[in-house]
Structures are given as C-alpha cells and as structure tokens.
Amino acid sequence: MDLNRRAVIALALAAPLVLAGRPARAAGRPDTAREVILTWHRLILELVRHTPTYSPPVASRGFAYIGITAHEAMAQGDPALRSLAGQLTDLAPLPPPPPGGLDTPCVVHAALQAVVQAMFANTGPTGQRAMASMSEAMGRLAAQGMAAEVVARSVAQGRAIAAHVLAWAATDGGAVVENLGFPRDYTPGSRPQDWVPTSLVQLQQAPLLPDWGRNRPFALPSAAACGLPPPPVYDATPGSPFHAAALEVVTVSRALTDEQKLIARFWSDDPMLSPTPPGHWIAILTQIAARDRLPPEVIAAALARLGVAQADAFIACWVTKFEFNLLRPVTYIRRHIDPAWEPLLITPPHPEYPSGHSSQSSAAATALTAIFGADFAFDNSTHVADGLPVRRFPSFAAAAAEAAMSRLYGGIHYRFGNEAGQAQGACVGAHAAGLRTEA
Amino acid sequence: MIRWPGLLLLGLLLAASPALAEPVVPIFADETAAAGIATVYDGDWDYMVGGGAASFDCSGDGFPELFLSGGARPSTLYRNRSTPGGALAFERTDAITLDAVLGAYPLDIDSDGVMDLVLLRLGENRLLRGLGDCRFADAGAAWGFDGGDAWSTAFAAIWERGQDWPTLAIGNYLDRNEDAFPWGSCTANWLHRPDGDGFAPPIPLLPSFCALSMLFTDWNRSGQPALRVSNDREYYKGGQEQMWHLAPGAPPREYTEAEGWQRLRIWGMGIASADITLDGYPDYFLTSMADNKLQVLKDPASGRPEYADIALARGVTAHRPYTGGDLNPSTAWHAQFADANNDGRLDLFIAKGNVARMPDFAARDPNNLLLQARDGTFVEAGDRAGVASMKIGRGALLTDFNLDGRLDLVVVNRWEPATLWRSVGALDGGWVQVRLARPGANRDAIGAVIEIRRGALVERHEIAAGGGHASGAAGWLHFGLGAAESAELRVIWPDGSIGDWHRLPGGTFQILAPGAAPRAWHPG
Numbered sequence: 001m002d003l004n005r006r007a008v009i010a011l012a013l014a015a016p017l018v019l020a021g022r023p024a025r026a027a028g029r030p031d032t033a034r035e036v037i038l039t040w041h042r043l044i045l046e047l048v049r050h051t052p053t054y055s056p057p058v059a060s061r062g063f064a065y066i067g068i069t070a071h072e073a074m075a076q077g078d079p080a081l082r083s084l085a086g087q088l089t090d091l092a093p094l095p096p097p098p099p100g101g102l103d104t105p106c107v108v109h110a111a112l113q114a115v116v117q118a119m120f121a122n123t124g125p126t127g128q129r130a131m132a133s134m135s136e137a138m139g140r141l142a143a144q145g146m147a148a149e150v151v152a153r154s155v156a157q158g159r160a161i162a163a164h165v166l167a168w169a170a171t172d173g174g175a176v177v178e179n180l181g182f183p184r185d186y187t188p189g190s191r192p193q194d195w196v197p198t199s200l201v202q203l204q205q206a207p208l209l210p211d212w213g214r215n216r217p218f219a220l221p222s223a224a225a226c227g228l229p230p231p232p233v234y235d236a237t238p239g240s241p242f243h244a245a246a247l248e249v250v251t252v253s254r255a256l257t258d259e260q261k262l263i264a265r266f267w268s269d270d271p272m273l274s275p276t277p278p279g280h281w282i283a284i285l286t287q288i289a290a291r292d293r294l295p296p297e298v299i300a301a302a303l304a305r306l307g308v309a310q311a312d313a314f315i316a317c318w319v320t321k322f323e324f325n326l327l328r329p330v331t332y333i334r335r336h337i338d339p340a341w342e343p344l345l346i347t348p349p350h351p352e353y354p355s356g357h358s359s360q361s362s363a364a365a366t367a368l369t370a371i372f373g374a375d376f377a378f379d380n381s382t383h384v385a386d387g388l389p390v391r392r393f394p395s396f397a398a399a400a401a402e403a404a405m406s407r408l409y410g411g412i413h414y415r416f417g418n419e420a421g422q423a424q425g426a427c428v429g430a431h432a433a434g435l436r437t438e439a
Numbered sequence: 440m441i442r443w444p445g446l447l448l449l450g451l452l453l454a455a456s457p458a459l460a461e462p463v464v465p466i467f468a469d470e471t472a473a474a475g476i477a478t479v480y481d482g483d484w485d486y487m488v489g490g491g492a493a494s495f496d497c498s499g500d501g502f503p504e505l506f507l508s509g510g511a512r513p514s515t516l517y518r519n520r521s522t523p524g525g526a527l528a529f530e531r532t533d534a535i536t537l538d539a540v541l542g543a544y545p546l547d548i549d550s551d552g553v554m555d556l557v558l559l560r561l562g563e564n565r566l567l568r569g570l571g572d573c574r575f576a577d578a579g580a581a582w583g584f585d586g587g588d589a590w591s592t593a594f595a596a597i598w599e600r601g602q603d604w605p606t607l608a609i610g611n612y613l614d615r616n617e618d619a620f621p622w623g624s625c626t627a628n629w630l631h632r633p634d635g636d637g638f639a640p641p642i643p644l645l646p647s648f649c650a651l652s653m654l655f656t657d658w659n660r661s662g663q664p665a666l667r668v669s670n671d672r673e674y675y676k677g678g679q680e681q682m683w684h685l686a687p688g689a690p691p692r693e694y695t696e697a698e699g700w701q702r703l704r705i706w707g708m709g710i711a712s713a714d715i716t717l718d719g720y721p722d723y724f725l726t727s728m729a730d731n732k733l734q735v736l737k738d739p740a741s742g743r744p745e746y747a748d749i750a751l752a753r754g755v756t757a758h759r760p761y762t763g764g765d766l767n768p769s770t771a772w773h774a775q776f777a778d779a780n781n782d783g784r785l786d787l788f789i790a791k792g793n794v795a796r797m798p799d800f801a802a803r804d805p806n807n808l809l810l811q812a813r814d815g816t817f818v819e820a821g822d823r824a825g826v827a828s829m830k831i832g833r834g835a836l837l838t839d840f841n842l843d844g845r846l847d848l849v850v851v852n853r854w855e856p857a858t859l860w861r862s863v864g865a866l867d868g869g870w871v872q873v874r875l876a877r878p879g880a881n882r883d884a885i886g887a888v889i890e891i892r893r894g895a896l897v898e899r900h901e902i903a904a905g906g907g908h909a910s911g912a913a914g915w916l917h918f919g920l921g922a923a924e925s926a927e928l929r930v931i932w933p934d935g936s937i938g939d940w941h942r943l944p945g946g947t948f949q950i951l952a953p954g955a956a957p958r959a960w961h962p963g
Contacts, residue, residue, distance in 0.1 A: 046622050050673055052728070052768075052799050125484050125795040126621055126673070133618035180729065180799060184766060200748050201730040202756040203768060273672060273704055385623050387677035 032105040033296035034289070036138050037070055040112045041286050041303070043134050045275040047116070051123040053177040055271050056356060057212045057314040060278040061174050062119050064218055064311035066112065067303030069165045071437060073111035073158055074300040077102065081297055082439045084304060088218050091168055095160040103154040105142040108296070110158025113138070118166050173215040181209045182349070193234030195325050195351040204349035213319035218308040219431040226316045226427035228420050231326055231353045236336045243336065245414040249329040250337055253344060253411045260409045264344050266388055267357060267406035274383065277357045277403075278310040281364040283382040284399070288372070291379075298371075301437035305367045309432030313363035313425050317356045320424065326353040329414060343411025355413040358404035358421025359428070365400035366429025372396070400425070462810035462818060465780045466864025467825040467848060474527040475517070476859045480833060480851050482511030485561055485615050487794055488592050488651060488671075488708070489541025490772075490833025490851040491909030494840070495554045497573040501948075501962055503838055503914045504573060505529060505849060506556065507857050508540040514558075518573055523962045524843035527861045534573050537565065542834065542909025544594045548582070548605060549636070550880045554913060557607065559591040564609060583637035589626050590615045595653035595905025596885060597664050598933060600687045603880040604633030608666055608905070609641075610650025613674045623676040625649040628668070630691055644668075644691055648678030652710040654906035655886070656721055658682070658736070658744060662935055664886060666691070669707030669725055679704050680725070682744060699743025705732065709908035713776035713785050714899045715753070715815070721901055724750075726771035726789060726908070728800060730758045754817045757789055757807045762822040763829055765803040770794055773835040773908035779824075779846050782867040783893065783921030784811040790850050790908070792831030803829040806850060830855050834910035839917055842962040844870040844946060846917055851910070868921035869945030874914065874960070875902065875930060876952045883913060886933035891918060891926055892940070920945050 044066060048054045054062065068084055068091075075081035077097040085093045113135050120127060143151045169175060178184075186206030188196055197205045217223050232241040256264075269277040285306055289299045329352070333341045348356070369376070374395060381390045393399040404422050407413035413421075471477075480490035490510065494503040502519040509515060513536040517529035535556070542559035549555065553569035555578070563586035568578035579586050593610025609631065614624035625648050629641035648670035655664040668681040680703040682694040694700035709726040716722055716735050723746070725732040733755050734746035750756045759768050773790040780786065789807040793800050805827035809817035821827040831853040837846045845862035852858060875884035889900045900918075904911060920926055924945050930938040932953050941957050943949050948960040 043619065046620065050622060052797075122798045124673070124797050125487055129484055130619050130621065137619065177799075179766065180768060200751045202751055202758045203729050270704075385676040 028103065029105050030296050032142060033074070033108055034293070034299060036105050036109045036112070036142055037296055037299050037303075038286055038290055039138060040109075040116065040134065041282065043130060044116060045279050045283055046130070047120045047123055047127050048275050048279050049272065050127055051120055052180055052272065053122060054276065055181050055208055056269075056276045056278060056360075057209055057318060058174070058177055058181065059271075059276040060307070060311040060314045060360065061172075061215070063278050063282050063303075064307035065119065065165055065169045066115055067300070067305075067307030069111050069115045069162055070108060070300035071304035072161050072165065073108040074104065074297045075437070076107065076157065076161065078297070080439055081301070082436050084435060084437070087435050088308070089216055090171070092164075094164050095157070097157055098153055100153055101150055102157055103142070103146050103150050104296070106146065106151050106154030107158040107161070108300070109138045109142040110155040111161045114159045114162030115165060118162070171216070174212065177209075179203070182206045183210060189325050192236070193327055195327050196331055197349065198328050198330050198347040199349055207350040208348070209318065209350070210322050213315055213322060215315050217312045217315050219435055220312045220316060220428060223315050223319050225431075226424050228320050228354060228424055231324055231416055231420070245416055246329055246332045246337060248415060249408065249411055250333055250341060252408055253341070256344065256409060261344060262388070263402055264406045264410040266383060266391060267403040268345050268410065269357070270346065274386070277360055278314070278364070280382050281306060281310060281361065281368075284378065284380055285368065287381060288378055302368070302371050304437065305371065305432050305435055306364055308435065309363040309367035309429045310360045312432060313360040313428045314356065316424055316428050317354060317359040317421065320354055321351040321356070324353045325351050326417075328352045329411060345410030345412050347412045352413060353417045354421035354424055355404060355407045355417045356421065357407055358413070358418045359425040361400040361403035362422040362425025363429035363432065364425075365396035366426050367432045368396045370433035462782055462784070462786075462812055462820070463780045463867035464810065464820045464823045464864070465845065465862050465866055467860035468863045469825070469858060470527045470861045471856060471859045474859050475529050475531060476505070476507070476849075477531075477856050478507035478509055478515040479512060479856050480508060480510045480853050485590065486510040486541065486853070488612060488833075489559065489909045490853055491540075491542030491559070491911075492834045492836050492849050492851050492857065493543035493545050493556060493911055494836050494838040494849075495545035495556070495913040497554055497569055499571070501960065502842060503840060503912070505840070506535065506543050507851060508543055508834070508909070509538060510541065511538060513538050514540040514543075516573065519840060521841040523841060525841055527840050527847065527859060532573060534575055535567065541592055542594060544596070544904060544911035545913040546596050546605065546885075546904050547882050547913075549578075550603070550882050552882055557594055557596075559594055559609065559909060560586075561590055561615070562588055564591050581637070583634065583639070584631065585638075585641055587629065587641070592909065593628075593650040593653040593668070594911070595655050595666060595903070597655035597685075597904070598881040598886060599632070599685065600663075602633050602687075604636065604638070605881070605885070606633065606685070607631040607638070608644070608653050608655070610653050610668060611647065612649050612651070612671070622674055625675050625678070628653075642691065644683065646678065648675035648681065649673070651708045652906055652908060654710045654712060654903055655685075656712055656901060656903065657886075657888075658721060659739070659742060660720065665694070667710060667723065669710050671706055671708065672704045673706055680707060694744055699741070699745045701745055703732070708772050709774045710906045711774035711776050711787070712901060712903065712906060715776070715785060715811075717896055717898060719897070719899055721899070724755065724774050724776070724787060726774045728770050729768035730756045731771050731774075731789070753815060755787060755809055757809065760801050760803065760805050761807075761819050762805055762827050763803040765801040767799060767801040769804050770800050772833050773910050775835065775837050775907060777837040777846055777917065778870075778919030779808060779837065779862070780810060780867050781844065781870045781919035781921070783919050783923065784813070786810045787817060788835065788837055788848065790832035790835040792833060792853060805829060806832055806835075826860055828852075828858055830858065834908050836910055836912050838912055839872065839915060842915070842948070844872070844917075868919055869924065870917060870919050871926045871928075871943045871945055871947055871949065872915040872917050873928070873943070873949045873951055874916065876950050877932065878952070881933055884930070884933055888931040889916065889928060890931065891928050893923070915948060
C-alpha cells in the first residue's frame with residue numbers, strides 16, 4: 001500500500017470522529033449508502049455507454065448533475081457538509097429537510113433514482129428495464145430494516161432534491177440534444193485551415209454539438225474563462241511549425257510500439273463503445289471508492305467536484321474548438337503529406353484544437369488531486385470487460401498526461417492540441433477544485 | 440434568362456441521358472388484407488429483435504408459401520393460392536403454430552427434396568422436417584439436434600466440402616435473464632456440424648458478440664466459404680464484426696487483425712451480399728442504426744479481408760427517413776439485394792423500424808427501396824414505389840409470390856400485422872428465374888455461384904442460406920434482364936465444377952442441374 005492511499009484511508013477512518021457532533025443520520029448506515037451510490041453509478045456508466053445521445057460532452061453534463069445530486073442528498077441537514085448552492089451558477093438553495101428523521105441511504109437512493117430516470121429517459125428498452133430493476137433492488141436495499149414513515153419521508157426528500165436539480169439543469173442550454181448532437185444543416189468553413197468532416201458516416205458530415213460552448217458553466221465564471229491562444233498558423237509549407245506538427249503525427253503513427261497502441265486504445269473511450277472519456281474518470285473514482293471503502297459523503301462530494309470539472313472542461317473546450325475551427329491531422333496529412341495515411345483511432349467528428357480528452361482529463365486530474373493528493377497511486381480497470389488490461393498510474397496527473405499523449409498515438413490530434421487542452425483543463429479544474437463540500 | 444420551355448427541354452435531355460436516367464420505379468400495391476395475411480410479430484422486450492419471414496414451396500406447385508414468425512404469439516404458415524400474374528392470395532394453415540419464434544429459414548436439411556424449416560426461438564430452436572403437402576414434423580430428436588435454450592437471432596447454413604449434411608450456424612443474443620446489467624452478457628453462438636444422418640453436439644463459436652445476422656460466403660473466391668457474423672454493439676463488450684475460418688474438419692477460427700480483418704463495431708442487424716461493384720467478389724451491406732455500411736474488398740489480390748465502406752459514395756447510407764417528416768436517425772433491419780424493376784441492376788430493399796419507442800430514433804421510419812442507377816449509385820424510391828410503410832419493420836423478403844416475373848414484397852412488423860405488397864407496375868425489362876437442382880446431398884446447391892454474362896461483364900451471385908434479419912427464402916432465383924431478351928448464364932456448383940454457359944430465354948422459369956441442359960418449367 002502506498003503512502004497516499006494510507007493517508008486517505010486514515011482520513012476516511014477519522015471522518016466519523018471528526019463528524020461526531022453531527023446528527024446521527026450522516027454517519028448512519030454508511031455501507032448501505034456507499035453501495036447505493038456505487039451500484040447506481042455502475043448502472044449510470046452503462047447507460048451512458050448505451051444511450052445514443054450520450055456523446056462525451058453530453059455525458060459530462062449528466063455526470064455533473066448526478067454527482068451534484070448525490071452530494072446534495074448527502075449534505076441535506078448535515079452541518080458537516082456544505083451545499084453547492086450559491087457556489088454553482090444559478091443553483092438556488094435546495095429544499096430544506098422536513099421535520100423528523102431522514103435515512104441517508106433512502107434519501108440518496110430516491111434522489112439518484114429520480115435524476116437518473118430523468119437524465120436517461122431517452123435510453124432504449126434495455127436501459128429502461130435495467131433502471132426499473134435497479135430502482136427496485138436499491139430501493140429494497142435502502143429501506144431494509146427502516147420504519148415505513150422514515151422511508152416515505154426520506155424518499156420524498158430525495159425526490160425533491162432531484163426535482164430541484166433537474167429544474168436547474170433544464171435551463172443550462174444542454175438539456176435538448178437533437179439528431180444525436182449533429183446539426184441537420186451545416187455550412188463548412190472555407191479557409192484552408194477550417195475543419196472538414198473526416199468520416200464517411202452521413203450523420204457526421206456536420207460537427208458534433210457546435211453550440212455546446214454556449215451552455216451555462218457550473219463553476220467557471222464564464223464559458224470563456226479558460227480560453228486559449230491560437231494554434232500555430234496554418235501553413236502547408238514543409239518545415240513550417242504547422243507542417244512539422246502534422247509530420248510528427250505521421251512519424252509517430254508509423255513507429256507505434258505495442259505499448260503506444262495499447263495506450264491509444266485504452267484512452268480511446270469511444271461513445272457507444274465505452275463510458276466515454278468523462279465516464280472513464282468517473283469509473284476511476286468509483287474503483288478507488290470501492291477499493292478503499294470511502295465514506296459515502298466523500299464519494300458523493302468527489303463525484304460532484306469531478307463531474308463539475310469535466311462538464312466545465314467540455315464547455316470551455318467547445319468554446320475554443322469552434323473559435324478556431326481547426327482541421328484534423330487526417331485532413332492535413334492527406335492533403336499535404338500522404339494521401340493514403342490512416343490514423344490508428346477513429347477521428348472524432350469535431351474540430352481539433354484543443355484536444356477534448358486532454359482538456360477534460362486534465363480538469364479531472366486537477367479535481368481528484370485536490371481531494372486525494374498529488375501522488376495518489378491507483379489501478380485503472382475501466383476497460384477490463386472490453387479486453388483491455390488494468391493500467392497502474394502513480395498519480396492522477398500521470399494518467400491525464402497519458403490520456404493526452406494517447407491522442408497523438410491515435411493520430412487524431414497534433415501535440416500542440418494536446419498540450420493546449422491540458423493547460424485549459426488545469427485552469428478549469430482549479431475552479432472545480434475550489435468548490436467547498438465541507439462546512 | 441432560361442424560359443420554362445427551355446427548362447423542360449433541358450429536363451427531357453437529362454432524362455434521356457443514359458448516365459443520368461432515373462431507374463424505372465416499380466409500383467407496389469398493398470394486398471395484405473385481401474391476401475389474408477394477418478400475422479402480428481408480438482411480444483415485449485425479448486422480442487425487440489427478430490421478426491422473420493420465410494418463403495419456400497412446400498406444396499409442390501412451384502409457388503412459394505409464406506411463413507411468418509409471431510414472436511410471443513403463434514406463428515403462421517400461409518399456403519400460396521395465387522395464380523400466375525394474379526392478385527396475391529394465401530390460405531392460412533395450422534401446420535406450424537409454434538410461439539416464441541423469432542426467425543425462420545427454409546433448408547432441405549436431409550436432402551430428400553422436400554423443404555425443411557429452421558425456426559429460431561426464444562428457448563429451444565426447432566428443425567421441422569417437411570413431409571410434403573405443407574405438413575411438418577419436429578425432427579430435432581431424430582437428427583440429434585440440440586435446440587438449446589437461448590435467445591436465437593441469426594442463422595446460416597452451408598454444406599462443408601465432403602459432407603452430406605449441412606453445417607448450421609446459429610447466432611444467439613444476450614442472456615435474457617440478466618435484468619440490471621445485461622450488457623456484456625452475450626451468449627455463445629453455435630456451430631452444428633453434421634454427424635452421420637444428423638448433427639453433433641454444437642460447438643460454441645467463442646467469442647460471441649450478440650449476433651443478429653450470419654452468412655456463409657466465399658469472400659475471397661478460395662472455394663472455402665467463411666462465416667461472417669454481424670453483431671449488435673449495444674450488448675457486447677470487447678466485440679466487433681466477425682468472420683470465421685471454417686476449414687473442413689478443423690475447428691472454426693476467427694479471422695484476426697494480423698490477417699487483415701479490421702475492427703468494425705456497429706449495431707449490426709442484417710447482412711445482404713451481392714457483387715455490386717462487379718469486381719467478381721461479394722460486397723456486403725450491413726444494417727445498423729443511423730448510417731448503414733456497404734463494404735467492398737479493397738484489394739482482392741492481397742488476399743486480405745480489408746474492406747472499404749462505400750455507402751456514402753453509392754448513396755445507400757439510408758441513415759434517416761426520406762419521407763414522412765421524422766428527421767431522427769433510422770433503424771435498419773432486414774436488407775436484400777434484388778432487381779426490383781428488372782432493369783438488370785441489383786437494387787436494395789431495407790426494412791426499417793424503431794427498436795421500440797426510442798425517442799432519439801425515428802418513430803416514423805419508412806422502408807427503403809434504393810434503385811441502382813446506371814452509374815452504380817442508388818436512388819431512393821420507397822415512397823414512389825408505395826412501400827414506405829411507417830410501421831415498425833423487422834424481417835422481410837422480396838419474392839415473386841405470383842410468379843409473374845416481378846418481385847413482390849413482405850415485411851414483418853412489430854406489434855402490427857405483416858404487410859404484403861404485390862408488384863403491379865410496368866417494369867423496365869425482362870427476367871428469368873432459375874432453380875438449382877443437384878442429385879444427392881445439398882439438392883438446392885447452397886454455396887453455388889451463378890454467373891451471368893452481360894456484354895463484357897460477368898456478374899457473380901452466391902447462393903446462400905442465411906443472412907438478412909431472421910428471414911430466408913428458398914426457391915426461384917430471380918434475375919432481371921433489362922433490354923436483353925435472354926440471359927447467358929452458368930453455374931459453378933458447390934463442388935467447384937463449372938457448368939456450361941446456357942442462353943435462357945427471358946420470361947421463363949428454368950431448372951438447372953449439373954451436366955444437363957436447362958429444363959423449362961411453367962407455373963400453373
């Protein structure tokens with residue numbers, strides 16, 4: 001066991017002592033509350049993978065609201081915890097707890113059930129069936145051994161929290177996703193550096209969610225708060241900085257080691273085939289939470305801060321992507337270097353600069369580092385079921401750096417797009433890291 | 440300024456230009472009710488896929504009967520009472536009323552000259568032996584067939600070299616008992632190889648990735664068919680589209696990336712195959728949600744199964760409704776290449792319909808009838824042809840039910856009766872229909888190739904049992920002739936022997952046997 005893991009466990013073990021003066025409900029049945037949160041999130045990761053509108057930006061939004069809901073459900077009436085109302089843009093104070101005792105697992109379950117069913121109302125018949133099954137199983141687990149009136153009161157309060165969050169979410173600009181996020185009408189730019197479609201898929205002849213940057217951010221003061229300088233000037237001349245950046249993509253792609261190919265695929269996180277990049281980081285957190293049996297209030301707060309960091313990162317990133325509208329490596333390389341060049345990964349259907357995965361991974365790492373520490377080692381088993389091995393990382397920053405490099409290995413980003421994304425993500429993540437979840 | 444008469448002249452000139460001329464649109468009339476078709480593909484979550492049709496002659500009169508799977512309801516075998524060129528007429532029988540049937544494929548398993556029927560079911564699959572006069576008996580036990588207990592959703596069959604009995608491939612879907620976490624629970628596909636006059640215990644085709652269509656195909660013209668499997672990415676983990684080596688007597692083996700197999704992950708629901716590019720190698724249309732794929736071999740000389748997707752270039756992405764006002768992405772199921780307007784070029788029919796009530800996909804999702812133009816692109820004509828049904832389609836078949844040389848159409852619908860259309864319009868050319876008849880095993884010559892010479896070009900048509908979505912046909916093989924008055928045609932039989940070229944007059948039915956002159960057949 002490494003030092004930082006020990007430190008977190010010590011913190012977790014100490015937490016009940018620190019919070020001894022709180023009402024009994026916060027410490028009540030932590031194992032059950034943990035199981036409710038983690039089991040629901042196991043399903044949420046599947047729903048993200050299997051709900052066609054859940055492209056990475058949309059997924060990040062969903063994770064943010066669900067994490068916030070979990071935290072607010074835990075924080076209600078708990079003087080040791082602090083609501084995010086007043087800290088997140090336009091989030092009004094949550095409904096106060098009713099008189100009488102509440103049961104934390106029942107509140108959390110009811111809140112998660114309601115918010116998940118609303119966020120994934122458009123999932124397919126199998127997802128609907130799974131949500132119904134999960135609702136029944138988690139409801140039964142949460143209510144086990146509890147007085148009926150406490151259960152009823154707690155469920156009502158959980159639903160009220162979810163309703164409050166959902167009403168807030170409805171006004172952020174990202175609630176409606178049509179045509180799987182692709183505009184039905186799109187006029188491509190006419191400059192040589194402009195993004196053009198890279199896919200043979202008809203639906204993807206327009207870029208994904210070009211207006212996502214207009215969404216209301218969570219903790220960022222504005223969507224443009226973490227803007228970036230322009231990318232290198234477009235130039236087709238051999239030897240120019242832009243040409244050199246593209247040539248590096250080609251050179252790297254032609255000499256990929258097996259390890260580099262594995263890294264590219266490990267962080268590929270394709271929508272509909274994985275829990276998406278933000279889901280990858282949610283999976284990292286839930287794996288740590290299960291491994292270390294973290295207290296449920298710590299898990300919920302971390303889910304909220306991680307969710308906010310990633311959602312804001314996508315908003316900021318999409319502002320920049322459509323500000324510069326830069327073409328992908330595959331387009332430039334086929335025009336100017338090698339007409340037959342093929343990247344290892346499927347090029348995502350949106351502009352290059354900056355790398356979204358780099359931005360949100362950096363934001364995620366910043367938020368998680370603020371919670372767990374700078375040298376917190378962990379195993380990442382997110383893709384084991386898909387046949388990819390467990391990868392071990394010495395820190396969240398190391399994982400984020402590898403995620404960024406994976407896009408160069410995959411041939412879908414220039415190095416400068418990855419580096420800019422990392423810088424942007426660090427800026428965004430700092431805002432999420434600054435959120436206070438404890439009183 | 441161009442005046443209207445000028446525009447009209449320009450339009451006429453364009454219409455007359457061979458390169459730009461629109462294909463003739465076949466006209467279909469809905470004769471469902473009049474023909475007595477009333478089978479609903481019903482059921483809840485565990486019938487969201489499937490919904491197959493089978494056409495084959497079990498009465499011996501040459502007219503194809505129609506079997507429709509009923510899902511949770513009883514299935515139905517309809518006896519064909521049509522007359523040549525007349526209105527479609529079917530008589531409902533009680534010959535096969537099994538429930539829990541998802542798909543059906545005709546196959547003369549025991550090579551006795553009477554068509555048998557493979558039923559894919561939720562639960563135990565069944566092999567029904569044809570007894571003549573459209574009577575059937577369960578032959579599973581007699582043939583040593585283990586029907587298993589799964590959610591069976593795909594089928595293909597081939598006679599492996601040297602075998603008197605077929606090899607049956609059955610694709611299975613997910614574990615239907617998984618409630619909260621069904622994803623990643625794909626159950627094993629099965630390969631039923633022959634053992635004497637029957638079948639050995641099934642070999643699990645692992646890994647399996649929730650197959651919704653399977654097809655034996657000689658993709659590289661090696662004479663050794665491989666098994667393509669189209670898989671539903673909704674449920675697999677670590678999965679992809681698959682192709683299996685199937686060397687006689689050897690265990691099945693997946694094609695690998697090192698051999699050139701490229702990873703493709705789609706909501707695979709149906710496979711249709713034809714040599715659309717006329718390069719002598721089969722191309723594959725794969726149905727999915729939103730965009731569909733048309734795969735062509737990149738470099739046949741390389742011997743590597745590397746495919747390019749030309750769906751966008753050929754106009755067959757069929758990714759969203761083209762009529763009806765619903766702009767959400769489509770959901771495609773059964774696909775079939777056939778010459779619907781007899782112009783000598785293969786067209787493409789795709790059955791469409793929402794999985795259930797998924798709001799991000801079209802609720803009003805019309806079937807596609809994509810007619811191939813002279814330049815190889817396809818033109819949508821489903822609405823003009825009258826087959827743009829907004830019902831929730833699944834399986835389908837383009838079959839000439841009244842033996843008039845025009846392909847009719849049946850589409851199985853979820854929660855509503857199947858729809859039956861008769862092709863009633865004037866078409867753009869002649870036709871010929873042939874039936875292959877071998878002595879001994881594999882009487883219908885599954886695995887054969889029919890070659891048609893059209894000028895300098897030779898088209899190759901693989902004769903397969905399987906593919907599509909839960910639907911299969913046996914019987915007359917229809918070829919449009921365009922302006923030609925006859926067809927120049929030969930058969931490469933499953934044993935590799937090459938038959939003579941024959942010139943078959945248009946408008947005729949011909950039975951072809953190895954080493955024999957074509958034998959004309961007349962309906963009625």
